[in-house]
Amino acid sequence: MSILSVEGLGKTFGGLKALSGVSFSVKKGEILGVIGPNGSGKTTLINCITGFVRPDEGKVLFKGADITHWRAHRIARVGVARTFQVMRPFYSLPAYKNLIIPLWSPRARKDGGWRGGGKHGDRDTVAIDILEEIGFERDSRVPYKLASTLPTGYLKRLELARCLALRPEVIFCDEVFSGLSASEVASMLPLIEKLKMGGITLVLIEHRLRELFKVADRIMALQFGEKIAEGHYKDVIEDPRVKEAYLGIEEV
Amino acid sequence: MSDGRDRKERIDRGIKVRSDGLYAVSSLREMLYLSGPRILLIAGLLLLPLLLDPFPYWKRVVNILCVYALLAIAFDFLANCVGLVCLGGSMFIGLGGYFAAVFNVHLHLPIYLSIPAAALAGAVIATLLILPCLSLRGVYFAIVTLMYPLLFTRVIEAFDLLGGSNGITGLDSFPGTNLENYSILLILLAVLFGLRRVLNDDIGLVMHAVKDNDQSVRASGIDVVGIKALAVFIASFIGCLGGAYLAHVYMWAGLSLFALDFSIIPIAAVTIGGGGVLFGAVVGCLILVPLSEFLRFFGTFRIVLYCTVLTAFIVLKSEGLMPYCTRKYEQFERWADA
Amino acid sequence: MEILLFGVINSVTLSLTALGFTLVYGISRLPNFAHGALYVTSGYIVWLCVNTLGLNYVLGIVVGIVATAIIGALMYRLIILRIRGMQISEIIATYAIGLAIIEGLRWGGLRGSTFTLPSFLAGSFEIGGIAVDYQRLFVLGSGVVVFAALGLFVKYTKTGLALKAIAQDERAAMMLGIDSDRKALVSFALGSGLSAFAAVLILPLGSIVVETGYNVLIYSIAVSIIGGLGSWGGAIVASFIIGFAQILTEVFLSTQYQMVISLLAIIVTLLLKPSGIFGKQKELDDRV
Incomplete structure (x- = not known):
């Protein structure tokens, strides 16, 4: 049973076809990895699905409902969250206050999952809980620091935490591993696994293939806005078109 | 080296070494330290009309001061808490004033009804007028708000609407000068502390986040345009309140309400x-x-x-x-x- | 025929006045709310040169344009450069400067119809039974010339190309060794100079009144919003739309509706296509 399916999504910027006819679907609890060289339309794909860019053609179905031209905040409210490639935390707020914003959203309030019905203090506690879950040390000063003073590793986690605060069903992660050191990535991987265990569906867009292949159940490869391969990672990297996209055309 | 004493050192007072808004107040002195400025402000404002009793002219200045303060609070709220720069504060005054005049003179509402009604109506109209540019970031808001008061003036002048350049006269005045003074002072204090409460609450945080980074707010499932519209509504309500009051003080609503x-x-x-x-x-x-x-x-x-x-x-x-x-x-x- | 002719003239006038604003915004992303003020100032400077200093009219015009450009440059160097990047402060500062200039001129006695500039070319001629004075025709011609010159400047000179580069991506331009502050200064001076140029062309058609400052600002803003902030082509198209709309309302309704028409145009634009007719639809950037 697929939780989210995309049919023939297309988007043109000026004369440039950023996406054309991309179709795929994700099953509940699955981790789908999306790879592709720079400019192959990965981020545009996320933007189109999550409503930050209006797609020109195609459909996005979430649990059977057509969410194609919904506005971004509505899509987030039904449970499709995303992170940004260029991190966009609220720099002027402390890390834990960053989470108050998603916790304040109608989804988090109505869902009743968080104890915070509206009381000020409750949301703060929930925020700290989420941060701890995602790898901020509860007893340190880190969760209370201004986001602008945090290093990249924490900011990437904060992006994820902001998604988690929405209690999403699907998370689109735009390059969460990029810019992190090997050890930081190594500590992120179990986190991703943990989210999967929690029943969250993840779509990871990644350049760090080795790490991605460790966690992803399925891989989809994009080039020039088109899907060129899909399947188990071993099959995908053996695909001649994927090889060509990454290595260039071999001259015989 | 030097003889010491060559660097100015700044130390936070003990009470301000706090953790996230929590701090213990242990003595009367500290309580006074914390609440002193606030009490000074409130008491000062409330005593002002009494102190100025021998100078009726300056008592009127206090009223005008309060109206300006309301407008300034509205501007500050929009600019620094939500990130919208409103260059046309006179639009709020004008809308509030004209609505008060229409309600009071044409519909014969009593003064204590016409002021809140005018503030509400003005706020609704102002929000609707500004709504189209709220989905845009950056200078659009400033530009559009800059235009409205000028346009209102031109339109009223050109079409001879609402009394044209003569304005609408014959509004009820306040029953007494003390009532006149204290009503606006109390409104000011209520707005001041009420708005501060809003800002310190989670919704204030959300508004701040809109200023900081609206994309992330959208990704968090919150309607940015809705939040902005709410903020504009609050600000214009405050502004229109001042305008409606002013129209009643002057007993006249005219083009000078849109003054620069x-x-x-x-x-x-x-x-x-x-x-x-x-x-x-x-x-x-x-x-x-x-x-x-x-x-x-x-x-x-x-x-x-x-x-x-x-x-x-x-x-x-x-x-x-x-x-x-x-x-x-x-x-x-x-x-x-x- | 009459509508067509005056529509074109009106449109070119509008686009000339709006050009300075659009140029500065397009290059350095600065909304210059002092635009209208600079426009009036240049007219006043020319008037001073001619009537008080007794300079030659042509010389006076040159002095006026150069002086306004210098005022613009100083404004950027002394004030705006220090608050670059703080958008709220930028908006407030340019607005405050503009107001200070306009109201200062008003206080200084720039009222009534005593301040007029003579037209360069007196007289008029008839096309198909409609009298058109030479000055308007001159405005039309020089407008076209300015647009062409500006286009060539941006395309073929080094400074022009640098300005274009900054307009597209300031950071990348800086990495290529373009001093973005200096170029913004140039753009500010250029924009001020252009508004002065427009002023000396157009002001002889009427008298110099401070209210012109506000009108010019409003129309420039209207034109740039409808055309898409920062897009020159859009600004020209938009000024034709507003220009013709004004003439049409003047002919069929009455002059009072002119202001309303431009307001309506702005609101409709914002509702339908907020980035303007030719605005680059940077959806992640400008649209919330």
């Missing part, structure tokens, strides 16, 4: 008093409005003066007086060894 002063003095007051803290706006008005009464003789030159002071403050002391004083109030300074 109502747009520029609040901006200048916020810049001088310090943005982001609503009290700064009030402090700025306390300085500027009496000054402007002294300079009444100079006519439009006053505006030149405000603009110069305003620009100088932005360039040279952009934090403003209020944050500066707060900082000084909360820190010891002493010379220390380097």
Whole structure:
């Protein structure tokens, strides 16, 4: 049973076809990895699905409902969250206050999952809980620091935490591993696994293939806005078109 | 090396070493320290009409001061808490004033109904007018709000609407000068503390986040346009309240309600008093409005003066007086060894 | 025929006045709310040169344009450069400067119809039974010339190309060794100079009144919003739309509706296509 399916999504910027006819679907609890060289339309794909860019053609179905031209905040409210490639935390707020914003959203309030019905203090506690879950040390000063003073590793986690605060069903992660050191990535991987265990569906867009292949159940490869391969990672990297996209055309 | 004493050291006062808004107040002195400035402000404002009793002219100035303070609070709220720069504060005054006039003169509502009704109606209209540009970021809001008061003036003048350039006369005045004074003072204090409460609440945080990074707010499942519209509604309600009051004080609503002063003095007051803290706006008005009464003789030159002071403050002391004083109030300074 | 002719003239006038604003915004992302003020100032400077200093009219015009450009440059160097990047402060500062200039001129006595500039070319001629004075025709011609010159400047000179580069991506331009502050200064001076140029062309058609400052600002803003902030082509198309709309309302309704028409145009634009007719639809950037 697929939780989210995309049919023939297309988007043109000026004369440039950023996406054309991309179709795929994700099953509940699955981790789908999306790879592709720079400019192959990965981020545009996320933007189109999550409503930050209006797609020109195609459909996005979430649990059977057509969410194609919904506005971004509505899509987030039904449970499709995303992170940004260029991190966009609220720099002027402390890390834990960053989470108050998603916790304040109608989804988090109505869902009743968080104890915070509206009381000020409750949301703060929930925020700290989420941060701890995602790898901020509860007893340190880190969760209370201004986001602008945090290093990249924490900011990437904060992006994820902001998604988690929405209690999403699907998370689109735009390059969460990029810019992190090997050890930081190594500590992120179990986190991703943990989210999967929690029943969250993840779509990871990644350049760090080795790490991605460790966690992803399925891989989809994009080039020039088109899907060129899909399947188990071993099959995908053996695909001649994927090889060509990454290595260039071999001259015989 | 030197003989010591060559570095100014700043130490936060003990009570301010706090963790996230939590701090223990252990003595009367500390309580006084914390609430002193607030009490001073409230008491000062409330006593002002009594102190000025022998000078009826200046009692009226206090009313106008309060109206300007309301506008300045609205501007500060929009600019520094939501990130929308409103260059046409006089639009709110004008809308509130004209609505009050229509409600009072044409519909015969009593004064205590016409003011809130006018504020509400004005706020609704202002929000609707501004709504189209709320989905855009950046300078659009400033541009559109700049245009509206000028357009209103032209339209009213050109079509001879609402009394044309003569305005609408014959509004009820307040039953007494004390009521006149204290009603606006209480409104001001209520708005001041009420708005501060809103800002310290989670919704204030969301508004702040909109200013910081609206994309992330959208990704968090919150309607940015809705939040902005709410903020504009609150601000224009405050502004229109002032306008409706002013129309009743003057017993007249006319084109001068759209005057430039109502747009520029609040901006200048916020810049001088310090943005982001609503009290700064009030402090700025306390300085500027009496000054402007002294300079009444100079006519439009006053505006030149405000603009110069305003620009100088932005360039040279952009934090403003209020944050500066707060900082000084909360820190010891002493010379220390380097 | 009459509508067509006056529509074109009106449109070119509008686009000339709006050009300075659009140029500065397009290059350095600065909304210059002092635009209208600079426009009036240049007219006043020319008037001073001619009537008080007794200079030659042509010389006076040159002085006026250069002086306004210098005022613009100083404004940027002394004030705006220090608050670059703080958008709220930028908006407030340019607005305050503009107001200070306009109201200062008003206080200085720039009222009534005593301040007029003579037209360069007196007299008029008839096309198909409609009298058109030479000055308007001159405005039309020089407008076209300015647009062409500006286009060539941006395309073929080094400074022009640098300005274009900054307009597209300031950071990348800086990495290529373009001093973005200096170029912004140039753009500010250029924009001020252009508004002065427009002023000396157009002001002889009427008298110099301070209210012109506000009108010019409003129309420039209207034109740039409808055309898409920062897009020159859009600004020209938009000024034709507003220009013709004004003439049409003047002919079929009455002059009072002119202001309303431009307001309506702005609101409709914001509702339908907020980034303007030719605005680059940077959806992640400008649209919330």
